[in-house]
Amino acid sequence: MGTMTAGGKTVEVDEEGYLVNINDWNRDIAVELAKSENVEMTDSHWEVIDFLREYYNEYQIAPAVRVLTKAIGKKLGPEKGNSKYLYELFPYGPAKQACKIGGLPKPTGCI
Amino acid sequence: MAAAKFDTPNMREYPSIPALQPDATAHLKSFLAAPEHNSFLGFPDELVENWQEKAIEKMGDLLGKYRGFRVFMDACVKCGSCTDKCHYFQGTSDPKNMPVARQDLLRSVYRRHFTLAGKFFPWLVGARDLTREVLDEWYSYFHQCSQCRRCSVFCPYGIDTAEVSMAAREIMDSIGYGQKYCNEILGKVQKVGNNLGLPGPALEATLEEFAEEISDETGCDVKIPLDVEGADVLLITPSADFFAEPHIDGLMGYAKVFHAAGVSWTLSTYASEAANFSMFIGSYSNMKKVAERIRKAAIDLKVKRIIVGECGHAWRVAYSFWNTLTGVGSGADDPYAIQLQKQLDHSYPIPQHICEFTWDQIQQGKLTFDKSQNDHRTVTFHDSCNVARATRMGTEAGGQFDIPRNVIKAVCNNYVDMDPDTIREVTYCCGGGGGLLTDDLMELRVKGALPRMEALKKVINEDKVNAMAAICAICKAQFTKVMPYYGIPMDTIVSLHQLVKDAIILPGQGEEEAEPAAEATE
Numbered sequence: 361m362g363t364m365t366a367g368g369k370t371v372e373v374d375e376e377g378y379l380v381n382i383n384d385w386n387r388d389i390a391v392e393l394a395k396s397e398n399v400e401m402t403d404s405h406w407e408v409i410d411f412l413r414e415y416y417n418e419y420q421i422a423p424a425v426r427v428l429t430k431a432i433g434k435k436l437g438p439e440k441g442n443s444k445y446l447y448e449l450f451p452y453g454p455a456k457q458a459c460k461i462g463g464l465p466k467p468t469g470c471i
Numbered sequence: 472m473a474a475a476k477f478d479t480p481n482m483r484e485y486p487s488i489p490a491l492q493p494d495a496t497a498h499l500k501s502f503l504a505a506p507e508h509n510s511f512l513g514f515p516d517e518l519v520e521n522w523q524e525k526a527i528e529k530m531g532d533l534l535g536k537y538r539g540f541r542v543f544m545d546a547c548v549k550c551g552s553c554t555d556k557c558h559y560f561q562g563t564s565d566p567k568n569m570p571v572a573r574q575d576l577l578r579s580v581y582r583r584h585f586t587l588a589g590k591f592f593p594w595l596v597g598a599r600d601l602t603r604e605v606l607d608e609w610y611s612y613f614h615q616c617s618q619c620r621r622c623s624v625f626c627p628y629g630i631d632t633a634e635v636s637m638a639a640r641e642i643m644d645s646i647g648y649g650q651k652y653c654n655e656i657l658g659k660v661q662k663v664g665n666n667l668g669l670p671g672p673a674l675e676a677t678l679e680e681f682a683e684e685i686s687d688e689t690g691c692d693v694k695i696p697l698d699v700e701g702a703d704v705l706l707i708t709p710s711a712d713f714f715a716e717p718h719i720d721g722l723m724g725y726a727k728v729f730h731a732a733g734v735s736w737t738l739s740t741y742a743s744e745a746a747n748f749s750m751f752i753g754s755y756s757n758m759k760k761v762a763e764r765i766r767k768a769a770i771d772l773k774v775k776r777i778i779v780g781e782c783g784h785a786w787r788v789a790y791s792f793w794n795t796l797t798g799v800g801s802g803a804d805d806p807y808a809i810q811l812q813k814q815l816d817h818s819y820p821i822p823q824h825i826c827e828f829t830w831d832q833i834q835q836g837k838l839t840f841d842k843s844q845n846d847h848r849t850v851t852f853h854d855s856c857n858v859a860r861a862t863r864m865g866t867e868a869g870g871q872f873d874i875p876r877n878v879i880k881a882v883c884n885n886y887v888d889m890d891p892d893t894i895r896e897v898t899y900c901c902g903g904g905g906g907l908l909t910d911d912l913m914e915l916r917v918k919g920a921l922p923r924m925e926a927l928k929k930v931i932n933e934d935k936v937n938a939m940a941a942i943c944a945i946c947k948a949q950f951t952k953v954m955p956y957y958g959i960p961m962d963t964i965v966s967l968h969q970l971v972k973d974a975i976i977l978p979g980q981g982e983e984e985a986e987p988a989a990e991a992t993e
Contacts, residue, residue: 375502376910419673424714427680443716453952455715456910468656469666470746470782470908470944471715 366392378459378466382416385463393461397452401461405449407436409462422459422467477914479956480562480921482928486892488555495565496918500607501614502911504654511658512757515647522646523601527584529645530577533638534585539631540638544581546628547571553622553632558899559615562918567612570622570632576609577639606648613639614650615915617907618751619856619900636905637753644752652909653748660761665710665744674740677713685723691977693730695722695738700772702737703816704729706825707745707765707789708780709944717966718947721781724968725825727975731839732832736778742768745785746944750792751906758788759796766797766811775816778823781966783855783904783943789822790862826942827864829971830874833881840974842884848938849885850970851930852876853923853950854898855943869895875942875967882974887934893926901941903949916949917956924957931959940967 361380364373367388372380377396379385390409394401411431415423423431425443433441446454455467506516519525534541553570555561560568567573575597582589582598589598599605618633643649659668669677678695685693696702706729712722729736742764749758769777777799779789794800798808800821815821832838852875864870872895880886893899902919930936941947941964950964 419670419676421667421669421673424677424680424719425716426684426719427677430680430684465668467667467714468652468659469714470709470711470948471667471718 379463382463390461412462416464482925489564491566492564496563500611502651504649504651508654508658509649514644517647519647525646526642529642543630544578552625556622556625558922559919562921574635609639617900617905620860641753653752653906657748660744664741666746667710671740689977689980691980695726697738698740699737702735704736704776704778705769705774706736706778709745709782711944720969721966724972727972728829731977732837739768745782747788762796776819778828780825781942783857787857787861824864826875830878839976840882844974845883849936850883850938851889851936853939853941854894855946856900859898882970889926889930899923901946901949904945908945917953920953938965940965942967
């Protein structure tokens with residue numbers, strides 16, 4: 361276990377850098393988490409992160425990649441509703457990397 | 472993921488034995504399980520104080536319980552046949568990744584404590600004490616074995632390194648030294664019902680979206696049923712099929728096959744996972760608990776058949792262990808097992824693999840395909856290790872190799888096999904099996920994929936292959952991640968039933984456009 365600091369707030373992270381407590385999340389923390397992943401946050405990134413967090417609040421889990429791409433496609437236009445677009449934003453994979461930046465637990469399993 | 476830097480191995484023109492680099496991957500140490508992960512599974516929270524004593528005691532216990540384990544400890548004659556057969560050895564050049572050397576990590580301690588010569592003349596027989604250094608070596612190198620059993624095919628004595636590695640992990644768990652990836656997931660499957668930790672309402676919403684997608688595409692009302700009591704078939708599939716690409720397309724393929732075949736089926740929220748990682752850590756008690764969830768779902772939903780989706784090690788657990796663990800298949804004699812035995816329809820295989828089911832439907836002429844829908848693909852097939860070397864499909868020897876290929880050839884016009892030294896019973900592991908599909912072992916995963924990547928690259932170059940089908944969730948996730956390291960696009964890996972999905976024509980599909988007038992008058 362370790363900690364990270366952003367915007368004057370110090371929070372606990374696990375050995376892989378995911379927030380231990382999802383309520384610790386805020387936008388400053390997200391920017392800092394993104395930096396550790398070499399991701400520079402743009403409006404397009406925030407759109408995905410906001411959707412992830414909304415979905416998580418409803419279902420207590422991140423959405424399946426297909427659910428995410430369809431939702432993004434509906435909201436932002438079909439040219440963005442594909443996993444290629446999401447991989448461009450989050451090169452390590454939208455599921456794990458976007459969850460980490462969004463302060464959500466890491467999805468586990470054969471994924 | 473800000474992972475440590477490492478070099479992707481160069482592809483070799485001809486597979487050759489690498490020049491040894493001692494301790495090349497000695498630094499790899501998968502994350503340790505947290506105390507709460509361990510205790511939930513019945514293991515000590517963390518490394519116990521008298522761990523040496525307890526580990527030896529556990530080893531003695533396993534030697535008494537599993538005769539094979541004792542034979543494997545005694546039988547090796549150091550012939551060297553296995554040395555170059557392991558993908559991790561080929562990819563890492565670390566001599567401790569030679570199967571014989573991996574076994575010797577445990578064998579040396581076995582000799583010290585359980586053989587006469589080792590007790591009195593340890594220096595003569597390569598026996599050593601269980602020191603902290605040895606324990607850490609165990610932890611590192613027994614998490615560099617994917618338990619794929621390729622080496623055992625070449626061993627003249629049939630020594631099974633997978634069994635040795637399972638025993639080593641069992642010993643380590645028993646002293647509170649378990650691995651995070653496996654143990655955390657084994658907790659989730661027992662608390663939530665699947666490895667992902669996907670709760671019921673999320674599963675339901677996800678499946679609805681997938682069904683909607685199929686219906687939109689085909690114009691047919693295709694369902695992905697959940698918790699339907701009285702369905703004929705209970706489908707047990709890896710939860711990655713609900714979450715990841717290309718797994719999801721495989722799930723949609725199963726749904727279309729069931730729909731076209733007119734067989735009623737259901738998934739279960741309570742048992743929404745085929746995977747049973749207990750096998751990876753050699754834990755019989757946890758394996759039984761996870762398998763019993765499937766039995767409970769089958770009894771509650773009153774199904775007649777149990778079919779297993781595309782998951783490699785799950786098919787091994789289902790094929791080889793479910794019978795005596797739970798009564799899915801004969802062998803168990805507790806009341807619930809007997810009840811389930813009476814409930815299931817014995818005119819079908821118990822359990823049945825989804826590829827067997829689809830192939831059976833194809834042979835009966837119940838499915839219609841437009842193979843040209845896959846004409847943009849030239850397909851090859853990656854045999855998953857557990858399916859290839861620990862199970863069978865159908866009634867003929869080698870069915871586990873032929874049936875998946877038969878299904879692919881029934882839905883695709885362009886199919887080629889990879890090098891015969893890399894497929895069927897001598898297939899190479901994807902590099903992520905056996906509980907190693909975790910980000911903290913990315914270096915090992917990339918390096919261990921080398922032999923498969925070489926064989927794939929060859930058919931890409933020579934035969935224009937652009938799709939490699941697999942029937943294992945781990946293989947699919949592993950290849951998606953590691954192929955880009957070798958310059959191969961990640962979407963080259965596809966689910967076998969994704970190919971089926973793209974070619975199948977559902978009953979009534981395409982007819983609705985022809986009859987707009989009839990609809991309008993109703």
